[in-house]
Amino acid sequence: MLTRRVTFRLYPNNSQCDKLHWARKMHCDLYNAAIANRRTQYKHFGYSVDYFEQQNCLPEFKKVWVEYAELGSQTLQATLKRVDIAYQRFFKGLGKHPKFKAKRRYAGWTYPNKQSWRVSSNDKNGHLELRDLGETIHIRGKARTWGIPTTCTIFFRNGKWYASITVQCEPTRQTGTGSIGIDLGCKDAITFSTGEKIPKPDFIKEGHKKVKVASKRLRRKRPPNRNKKVKASRRWKKEWKRVSKLQRKVTRQREDWLHKTTSDIVSRNSLIAGEQLNVKKMTGKAKKGKRKLQKAGLNRSILDVGFGMIGDLLTYKAAEANGFYVESPTQKLKPTQRCAKCWELTPKTLADRVHVCSNPDCNHVEDRDVNAAQVNEIWARGQELSSLDAELPSPTAYGSMKQLGAKKRQKQRLQRSKSP
Numbered sequence: 517m518l519t520r521r522v523t524f525r526l527y528p529n530n531s532q533c534d535k536l537h538w539a540r541k542m543h544c545d546l547y548n549a550a551i552a553n554r555r556t557q558y559k560h561f562g563y564s565v566d567y568f569e570q571q572n573c574l575p576e577f578k579k580v581w582v583e584y585a586e587l588g589s590q591t592l593q594a595t596l597k598r599v600d601i602a603y604q605r606f607f608k609g610l611g612k613h614p615k616f617k618a619k620r621r622y623a624g625w626t627y628p629n630k631q632s633w634r635v636s637s638n639d640k641n642g643h644l645e646l647r648d649l650g651e652t653i654h655i656r657g658k659a660r661t662w663g664i665p666t667t668c669t670i671f672f673r674n675g676k677w678y679a680s681i682t683v684q685c686e687p688t689r690q691t692g693t694g695s696i697g698i699d700l701g702c703k704d705a706i707t708f709s710t711g712e713k714i715p716k717p718d719f720i721k722e723g724h725k726k727v728k729v730a731s732k733r734l735r736r737k738r739p740p741n742r743n744k745k746v747k748a749s750r751r752w753k754k755e756w757k758r759v760s761k762l763q764r765k766v767t768r769q770r771e772d773w774l775h776k777t778t779s780d781i782v783s784r785n786s787l788i789a790g791e792q793l794n795v796k797k798m799t800g801k802a803k804k805g806k807r808k809l810q811k812a813g814l815n816r817s818i819l820d821v822g823f824g825m826i827g828d829l830l831t832y833k834a835a836e837a838n839g840f841y842v843e844s845p846t847q848k849l850k851p852t853q854r855c856a857k858c859w860e861l862t863p864k865t866l867a868d869r870v871h872v873c874s875n876p877d878c879n880h881v882e883d884r885d886v887n888a889a890q891v892n893e894i895w896a897r898g899q900e901l902s903s904l905d906a907e908l909p910s911p912t913a914y915g916s917m918k919q920l921g922a923k924k925r926q927k928q929r930l931q932r933s934k935s936p
Contacts, residue, residue, distance in 0.1 A: 517663070517684045518836075524637075524657035526644065526670075526677035532651050536670065536677060539649060542587060543595045544622035550599040551614050567600035588648035594626040624671030633668045635681060644679055646670075655679060661687040674764050675757065689779075691837035695787035697893030699851070699885045700826065702817035706777065707885035709789075709893045717773050720820045723766035730759045774822050778829040786839040788830055789896035791846045791888075795824040844895045855880050856890035 528536060550570055557563045571593055578584045584592065605611040627633045627646075634645045637655065645652045663685025671678055697709035706714040737752035748756075781788060799818055802811035827843065834841040844851060853861050855871065858878040862871065871887040873880040882890075 522659040524655040524679045527654045543625040548616045588632045594628045627668040661685045687836045689837035691786045692784045694785045696785045697789040697889040699889040705821045709889040727762045782833045788841045789892040790843045792843045842896045844892045851888040851891035
């Protein structure tokens with residue numbers, strides 16, 4: 517059994533919408549109170565409060581704050597668990613110190629068990645029953661593979677309510693028997709080892725233009741300034757909603773394109789070979805004194821294509837189809853510089869878009885991205901290279917390929933010298 521997440525759109529009426537906003541505010545206040553409790557205990561007494569201590573204080577807390585008696589105990593425990601997870605990330609050095617959250621920035625809350633909620637759907641429409649709030653809300657959405665529902669998260673985003681439900685299921689997909697290598701880029705989003713290329717979709721550039729124009733209009737309005745106690749103007753709020761809507765549209769379009777593209781790749785190939793990419797470092801800020809505007813544009817192009825998402829989508833979709841998605845170690849294998857025929861390294865710059873092998877006995881000429889995709893596929897398949905008489909080494913012996921190429925050329929020279 518695998519765990520999958522399905523998101524439904526909620527359509528509450530006016531009274532239900534007020535109830536949902538009230539519940540969101542209550543969970544936000546509890547989140548901030550839990551952070552304040554931990555800070556106070558550690559600052560004045562040097563005592564670290566953990567999750568179980570705060571969980572055991574909930575009954576007494578609900579006696580003092582009687583408004584929380586209406587909310588389910590397990591939903592309140594899930595909110596406290598969020599605080600604990602944030603602190604655990606901070607202790608491990610994975611995130612900053614947890615901060616207080618304003619109501620407008622607090623997304624929602626979670627139902628961790630099936631007893632406090634129930635969902636019924638007929639693939640397009642349905643109802644979601646939240647028993648602690650006593651509300652039954654109309655929902656719309658469709659799950660590709662339904663199963664046993666486990667948790668439900670209610671969240672508010674861009675003026676709309678959603679329900680994210682996790683289910684335990686056994687998803688299946690159809691796949692082919694082929695194998696293919698891929699290389700990711702900014703101009704051509706995906707390049708295949710067969711020579712086929714998928715260009716970067718046009719709607720991303722068009723969407724960014726609309727966001728840029730709307731953001732320029734937003735800067736002309738009076739923004740809020742909490743330090744000077746200045747409220748945002750009515751026009752600023754209206755324009756801010758418009759910018760948020762345009763940004764969300766571009767995000768949804770990108771996600772839809774990525775899902776369709778990766779599903780098509782998995783449906784045709786049971787073995788997919790990519791490369792390991794550290795997107796966080798690739799999209800880092802430019803160093804001091806360097807060309808910051810050019811680096812910012814490159815970062816935007818990388819994030820627009822979705823380098824990080826493509827690998828994650830191919831991983832779980834290939835697993836559903838009983839296929840394999842493997843990533844070659846980029847720093848050791850260097851598929852961009854390595855020749856797919858003789859395995860020789862040929863240094864290149866970003867301006868070099870054609871691979872010309874530096875090996876005089878090879879002289880292989882191929883498109884740079886296509887050659888990198890072919891290297892990834894050869895590494896994944898572990899087959900013999902066409903230009904070598906030796907077996908391909910194990911995936912861990914990357915340096916031996918260069919040695920094998922040198923031995924091959926030495927052998928050819930000896931044969932020429934012996935020949936009359």
